[in-house]
Amino acid sequence: MVRLTRAQQQERTRGAVLAAAREEFGERGYADAKVDRIAERAELTRGAVYSNFPSKRALYLAVLVDSIERSEVPEAPSPTGLAEATGAFARSWLDRLPLTGDTPADGSLRLLSLAGVFDDEPGRTALAQVTRLEALLLALALESLGSAGSPGSPGSPESRLPRHPRCVRLAELVLTLLNGAGHLADTAPGFADPFDVARACEHLAGLDLADTWDPPHLPFVAPAQPVQDLWEPPAELPDQITGHRVGFDADGVIAVLGAGRLEAAEEAVRAARPGDRITVAVVTSDPAEIGRLVRLRVGDLTGCLRRVFAPDTRPGLRLVLDDHATIASAIGLPDTGDATEAAVRVQAGKIVARAGGRGAAHAVATAGR
Known part of the structure; x- marks a missing residue:
């Protein structure tokens, strides 16, 4: 059995929270999303979610930031005018x-x-x-x-x-x-x-x-x-x-x-x-x-x-x-x-x-x- 370091475990937990939050926000929107449901989706406690993201707003922003950081950006020649x-x-x-x-x-x-x-x-x-x-x-x-x-x-x-x-x-x-x-x-x-x-x-x-x-x-x-x-x-x-x-x-x-x-x-x-x-x-x-x-x-x-x-x-x-x-x-x-x-x-x-x-x-x- 491979033992994860503390940093690796934190990264895994953060990834699980982000994935669960993406599903919750994608289904219910920001206003109706609940941190408790996000924790349940990620199979984590509410405290584990808040230890990584201090608020629902911070978590929503992290989901959006993650989406743009994952997107591929092709290089293109500049326009002339x-x-x-x-x-x-x-x-x-x-x-x-x-x-x-x-x-x-x-x-x-x-x-x-x-x-x-x-x-x-x-x-x-x-x-x-x-x-x-x-x-x-x-x-x-x-x-x-x-x-x-x-x-x-x-x-x-x-x-x-x-x-x-x-x-x-x-x-x-x-x-x-x-x-x-x-x-x-x-x-x-x-x-x-x-x-x-x-x-x-x-x-x-x-x-x-x-x-x-x-x-x-x-x-x-x-x-x-x-x-x-x-x-x-x-x-x-x-x-x-x-x-x-x-x-x-x-x-x-x-x-x-x-x-x-x-x-x-x-x-x-x-x-x-x-x-x-x-x-x-x-x-x-x-x-x-x-x-x-x-x-x-x-x-x-x-x-x-x-x-x-x-x-x-x-x-x-x-x-x-x-x-x-x-x-x-x-x-x-x-x-x-x-x-x-x-x-x-x-x-x-x-x-x-x-x-x-x-x-x-x-x-x-x-x-x-």
């Missing part, structure tokens, strides 16, 4: 719409639906912020089209920093249309034709949205503090955009943002110097729920990007989930939460600039100019 790119992205996103014969509950799982899941203020705030982050990631991919030959090594993150014009408003419109189609598919199945929706997204690329970058608070942001602190890079973490593990020993800007301040990622990106490596580390006071929400939405969005955009035109920044605050600790943040906003510039093995509070990422990215 905004209209082609937005249409291709829309078609990739719309693949999730329920199929004929799907039950309402199973259709909601296929849609990665969060209807009725986050009805509290922290959850709604995080959902709004992660949607802004999604728009930035899509916009950066759109902005990078045709930017071959820009500064940096070919295919490097530095060579894919954004070029004008800004496409965030276009990305926001595309996501608004797609999420509206998803909501209708969840509540009024069969109403919208996905081919029409994809064509509409293509036409959005032709609108003049007068998209500029001029946040009113930036002129009032205090300069970053120049320092000479020793930099001890933390262990590698997975980059949520590429899926590869990345280290933190190279020069560049590291912004630590709480789940309630994700929109500040654009401040670092827009202020970056040519050749800067920009890393955004996301922290939260609730990794089981808010952290999984960020992982779900970013993983879903970047999966669609990988189906449409070639590696050399995907967003150039690195995005990591700092669930255990290892990066935050490395830059000297004793406490983190959803409102956290801090940044440092690393150069030649030292932290040479740091800032905290609103505008910190912008302050550090522009430090020394």
Whole structure:
């Protein structure tokens, strides 16, 4: 008889809970699912379920995250223009719409639906912020089209920093249309034709949205503090955009943002110097729920990007989930939460600039100019 290690037993229990939860949510939906029934399906105790997932919401999010992490993402050549790119992205996103014969509950799982899941203020705030982050990631991919030959090594993150014009408003419109189609598919199945929706997204690329970058608070942001602190890079973490593990020993800007301040990622990106490596580390006071929400939405969005955009035109920044605050600790943040906003510039093995509070990422990215 083979004796399992404690870690192996925990992984087996977690897998059994996820499989049972997938069946329960697929049959009854989020609202009517019961943790007791999930435990019974998995042939485990209620306590065993809660020892792995502290709430039904955390378990539901884990099921959705598991579904996108298991899905295969084929590589594809990049489109050459905004209209082609937005249409291709829309078609990739719309693949999730329920199929004929799907039950309402199973259709909601296929849609990665969060209807009725986050009805509290922290959850709604995080959902709004992660949607802004999604728009930035899509916009950066759109902005990078045709930017071959820009500064940096070919295919490097530095060579894919954004070029004008800004496409965030276009990305926001595309996501608004797609999420509206998803909501209708969840509540009024069969109403919208996905081919029409994809064509509409293509036409959005032709609108003049007068998209500029001029946040009113930036002129009032205090300069970053120049320092000479020793930099001890933390262990590698997975980059949520590429899926590869990345280290933190190279020069560049590291912004630590709480789940309630994700929109500040654009401040670092827009202020970056040519050749800067920009890393955004996301922290939260609730990794089981808010952290999984960020992982779900970013993983879903970047999966669609990988189906449409070639590696050399995907967003150039690195995005990591700092669930255990290892990066935050490395830059000297004793406490983190959803409102956290801090940044440092690393150069030649030292932290040479740091800032905290609103505008910190912008302050550090522009430090020394």
